[in-house]
Amino acid sequence: xxxxxxxxxxxxxxxxxxxxxxxxxxxxxxxxxxxxxxxxxxxxxxxxxxxxxxxxxxxxxxxxxxxxxxxxxxxxxxxxxxxxxxxxxxxxxxxxxxxxxxxxxxxxxxxxxxxxxxxxxxxxxxxxxxxxxxxxxxxxxxxxxxxxxxxxxxxxxxxxxxxxxxxxxxxxxxxxxxxxxxxxxxxxxxxxxxxxxx
Amino acid sequence: xxxxxxxxxxxxxxxxxxxxxxxxxxxxxxxxxxxxxxxxxxxxxxxxxxxxxxxxxxxxxxxxxxxxxxxxxxxxxxxxxxxxxxxxxxxxxxxxxxxxxxxxxxxxxxxxxxxxxxxxxxxxxxxxxxxxxxxxxxxxxxxxxxxxxxxxxxxxxxxxxxxxxxxxxxxxxxxxxxxxxxxxxxxxxxxxxxxxxx
DNA sequence: GGAGTTCTTGACCGTGCGGTCCACCATAAG
DNA sequence: CTTATGGTGGACCGCACGGTCAAGAACTCC
Numbered sequence: 417x418x419x420x421x422x423x424x425x426x427x428x429x430x431x432x433x434x435x436x437x438x439x440x441x442x443x444x445x446x447x448x449x450x451x452x453x454x455x456x457x458x459x460x461x462x463x464x465x466x467x468x469x470x471x472x473x474x475x476x477x478x479x480x481x482x483x484x485x486x487x488x489x490x491x492x493x494x495x496x497x498x499x500x501x502x503x504x505x506x507x508x509x510x511x512x513x514x515x516x517x518x519x520x521x522x523x524x525x526x527x528x529x530x531x532x533x534x535x536x537x538x539x540x541x542x543x544x545x546x547x548x549x550x551x552x553x554x555x556x557x558x559x560x561x562x563x564x565x566x567x568x569x570x571x572x573x574x575x576x577x578x579x580x581x582x583x584x585x586x587x588x589x590x591x592x593x594x595x596x597x598x599x600x601x602x603x604x605x606x607x608x609x610x611x612x613x614x
Numbered sequence: 615x616x617x618x619x620x621x622x623x624x625x626x627x628x629x630x631x632x633x634x635x636x637x638x639x640x641x642x643x644x645x646x647x648x649x650x651x652x653x654x655x656x657x658x659x660x661x662x663x664x665x666x667x668x669x670x671x672x673x674x675x676x677x678x679x680x681x682x683x684x685x686x687x688x689x690x691x692x693x694x695x696x697x698x699x700x701x702x703x704x705x706x707x708x709x710x711x712x713x714x715x716x717x718x719x720x721x722x723x724x725x726x727x728x729x730x731x732x733x734x735x736x737x738x739x740x741x742x743x744x745x746x747x748x749x750x751x752x753x754x755x756x757x758x759x760x761x762x763x764x765x766x767x768x769x770x771x772x773x774x775x776x777x778x779x780x781x782x783x784x785x786x787x788x789x790x791x792x793x794x795x796x797x798x799x800x801x802x803x804x805x806x807x808x809x810x811x812x
Numbered sequence: 813g814g815a816g817t818t819c820t821t822g823a824c825c826g827t828g829c830g831g832t833c834c835a836c837c838a839t840a841a842g
Numbered sequence: 843c844t845t846a847t848g849g850t851g852g853a854c855c856g857c858a859c860g861g862t863c864a865a866g867a868a869c870t871c872c
Contacts, residue, residue, distance in 0.1 A: 418848035419838040440724050442640030446830060456851040457831080463849095467830065516727055521782065525723035526638050528785055529714055538786040573783070573796040574803065580782045581775030584719065587726050588736040598771040605772065605803050616818035617868040644860060654821050655861075661819095665860065 428453045433474035437519045440526055441471055478519045479541045486548050496556035497607060500575060504603045507583040508595050517587045546572045578602045626651045631672035635717045638724055639669055676717045677739045684746055694754035695805060702801045705781040706793050715785045744770045776800045
């Protein structure tokens with residue numbers, strides 16, 4: 417019926433997301449977005465609306481992906497306790513290359529005061545993360561690796577806070593060795609040793 | 615000899631710092647800075663240089679004040695262990711009004727990738743904070759409230775990471791009760807109970 | 813009071829921004 | 843092939859931004 421799109425929406429969102437991730441929202445210009453997406457302004461605006469809407473789309477796609485990755489990371493290890501340990505050490509590996517932190521966290525810092533929608537999305541995101549981690553904690557309890565007396569959600573929040581703090585310290589340029597040591601120190605104190613070594 | 619200044623440099627820096635704190639660097643315009651400082655562009659530029667330099671001045675004044683406050687908060691309680699506990703619960707009180715987080719953290723998130731000077735300053739700041747907290751940990755060990763086997767600096771880093779994480783979760787709009795519970799949970803696991811109740 | 817010096821005010825400038833719009837193009841249906 | 847439809851690219855717009863500058867005001871010293 418009409419001319420089909422020549423771009424893949426997902427690919428564009430990924431490229432745009434990386435750009436926002438590297439430079440932040442305000443410091444990313446439409447020209448930057450055109451460059452990384454390979455699209456003209458018209459196409460960009462027709463497909464996504466204005467800059468802010470495009471940003472929100474990229475942000476949502478980021479948090480969706482992050483939650484998928486989190487689900488996978490938490491369910492893969494045979495023992496849930498190991499998954500939780502890995503959660504704390506994950507920020508150090510920095511799979512995305514340079515130390516750009518967490519896009520959701522960066523965005524909350526930059527726009528949290530000004531954009532209620534970003535704030536609300538951050539809140540929802542962290543609630544979801546808490547729930548996912550809480551499930552894993554419950555699993556670890558069920559496996560006998562964590563005392564079943566503790567509230568899974570409460571421990572999940574403590575772990576999430578610790579992890580966010582680590583991501584943050586990583587951004588300031590702390591060397592990997594110190595970061596690793598801190599992560600292990602936190603893990604040792606928040607996650608007791610296995611009660612039984614199988 | 616010449617016309618004296620009609621403004622107090624410290625007051626201007628405070629006003630400007632609050633503006634940057636509320637809106638972030640990029641989202642603060644020169645007009646905003648003129649409004650909150652009550653100065654014209656010329657005066658602002660003559661006194662501080664361009665926007666970025668003014669920002670860096672405000673940021674430095676913020677971290678200096680923060681460290682003074684930290685020093686005071688850590689030395690005031692008669693028992694060092696109580697001071698460390700308070701450190702974790704401090705983010706919840708939010709003395710500065712709305713939940714705008716930590717200016718240094720916000721700035722690192724917004725400009726860390728783009729401005730090496732901001733990053734370097736963040737690094738220095740966190741090293742200083744770590745040292746201050748480390749001293750307090752050592753004091754708590756000396757007072758017999760913490761096992762002297764642990765490395766003070768390592769524990770200080772863990773505490774700092776936990777605290778940053780809490781500040782962060784507070785920004786996302788987590789309710790005070792949950793936040794308090796998380797802080798106490800973290801404190802309980804990172805800081806063991808007093809060995810002797812005096 | 814005059815001279816010299818610094819501070820202040822606000823008009824002014826060039827630039828790059830986000831956003832709009834339209835002429836052109838590729839495709840599918842008839 | 844024609845026509846209708848939606849996609850594309852870039853010219854274009856108004857604006858607000860960061861930054862400059864010059865003229866006047868306020869002060870001290872002689």
